[in-house]
Amino acid sequence: xxxxxxxxxxxxxxxxxxxxxxxxxxxxxxxxxxxxLAGADGIVLPGVGSTASVMSGIRAAGFxxxxxxxxxxxxxxxxxxxxxxxxxxxxxxVCLGLLAGQVHRLVAAPTLPHIGWNDLAxxxxxxxxxxxxxxEVYFVHSYAPVPADPSVVIATSDHGLPFVAAVRKGRVxxxxxxxxxxxxxxxxxxxxxxxxxxAVAA
Numbered sequence: 001x002x003x004x005x006x007x008x009x010x011x012x013x014x015x016x017x018x019x020x021x022x023x024x025x026x027x028x029x030x031x032x033x034x035x036x037l038a039g040a041d042g043i044v045l046p047g048v049g050s051t052a053s054v055m056s057g058i059r060a061a062g063f064x065x066x067x068x069x070x071x072x073x074x075x076x077x078x079x080x081x082x083x084x085x086x087x088x089x090x091x092x093x094v095c096l097g098l099l100a101g102q103v104h105r106l107v108a109a110p111t112l113p114h115i116g117w118n119d120l121a122x123x124x125x126x127x128x129x130x131x132x133x134x135x136e137v138y139f140v141h142s143y144a145p146v147p148a149d150p151s152v153v154i155a156t157s158d159h160g161l162p163f164v165a166a167v168r169k170g171r172v173x174x175x176x177x178x179x180x181x182x183x184x185x186x187x188x189x190x191x192x193x194x195x196x197x198x199a200v201a202a
Contacts, residue, residue, distance in 0.1 A: 012046030047079030081174030
């Protein structure tokens with residue numbers, strides 16, 4: 001059973017994420033301190049609010065260096081995905097920089113924040129194994145990343161204009177949507193992440 005650490009930096013939907021991961025077969029530990037990451041086969045980095053507040057929590061709890069130095073699969077969710085990039089136009093935050101690019105406000109959006117169910121246009125990525133065409137997932141956000149390298153984009157959605165909904169570069173992946181709030185589709189995505197971590201750890 002893969003051991004997944006969910007990072008508790010003070011601004012994340014920990015309970016729902018942990019329950020979702022447990023439903024799909026993970027041994028979950030909520031990591032309140034960097035030492036709790038030891039022995040994890042994978043890491044989930046949640047985030048709600050602003051990029052600056054999430055980065056402040058990550059740094060205050062001492063997670064920045066362990067996250068940068070980790071070699072296990074990492075999944076960022078919502079603002080946890082945004083802070084994988086270099087900077088954010090939301091508040092000028094300097095983020096983790098695991099992926100090249102900047103977070104920008106959604107343009108041409110009919111309403112902000114973008115809240116609710118929306119379709120995904122996915123690529124052939126292991127995170128989306130077993131999903132049908134145009135799966136629906138749940139979003140709550142006003143910003144999304146603009147990667148410097150378009151090849152890291154594995155899913156898009158549309159709110160006025162297309163935006164990046166999921167990314168991957170090697171072991172590092174992220175979803176702008178909330179899989180833990182996306183019903184069976186979200187559980188399938190979390191299950192795929194757990195399977196990937198188990199395969200890497202084997």
